[in-house]
Amino acid sequence: MNSRRTFVKKGVAGLVAGSLLNFPQNSQAGVAPSKKEDTFKLGIAGFSFVNFKLDESLDMMKKVDVHYLCIKDFHLPFNSTPEQITAFHAKLKEVGVTGYAVGPIYTKDHQQIDNAFDYAKRVGVKLIVGIPNHEDLKYVEQKVKEYDIKYAIHNHGPEDKLYPNAASVINLVKDLDPRVGLCFDIGHNRRDNQDSVADLAKYAKRVFDIHLKNVTEAAKDGKAVELGRGVIDIPAFVKTLRKIKYPGVVSLEYEKDMKDPLVGIAESIGYFKGVCDAG
Secondary structure: OHHHHHHHHHHHHHHHHHHHHHOOOOOOOOOOOOOOOOOOEEEEEHHHHOOOOHHHHHHHHHHHOOOEEEEOOOOOOOOOOHHHHHHHHHHHHHOOOEEEEEEEEEOOOHHHHHHHHHHHHHHOOOEEEEEOOHHHHHHHHHHHHHHOOEEEEEOOOOOOOOOOOHHHHHHHHOOOOOOEEEEEEHHHHHHOOOOHHHHHHHOHHHEEEEEEOEEOOOOOOOOEEOHHHOOOOHHHHHHHHHHHOOOOEEEEOOOOOOOOOHHHHHHHHHHHHHHHHHO
């Protein structure tokens, strides 16, 4: 028994000594250097809460300690009055959440595009996530110039005939006003058999928003999964975010177990924060 105790004591002493040897040095003994703050912020895409009222959604955001929300119209309708918009923002502020963008908003004609820009202006955001028809892109550019509001086109994977991947968006907007760009859905991009990490670096200047997710395979049949369990290399993605100094919001769009998503959202947010802290 004594020899066993001696073995355990020596083992613990060795672990402590090893940790001290590897502990980051600073001007004050035992104090780790302060971590450099990232240029990007973590958020949640409103569609993650499609089955929940605003209060329930904000309660989940509070539980996972996330403070930026991409606003969907089922929480703040397009025809909201100024009083309703003010009350909406006040409710977000109570839990420390900022609504930073609106959308995705699908549009089929110029009138619907007009409505989207008017809505964004009244809500008080400077970014619209949208899905316009190809023939309306020049009109979108015109409205971007008129309102000085950025417009980020969302890619939706191989089923999407308009914008299946990041490249399909960039090829159409590259010659438009630089405020017309991409809401980069990295999961749908990977489902279209594209490299989401490489594409983030390649198209960095036009990426205005990111929908963060992971999928089971790089194919049409790929399914949404918790962030750390899919085929996208999230640590490499975070490394690239830092390399390009991405200045926007990275919003988790959680599309698994959507009627009971909190556990999966919490796991995904925890994983992402862990990757950031480890990096």
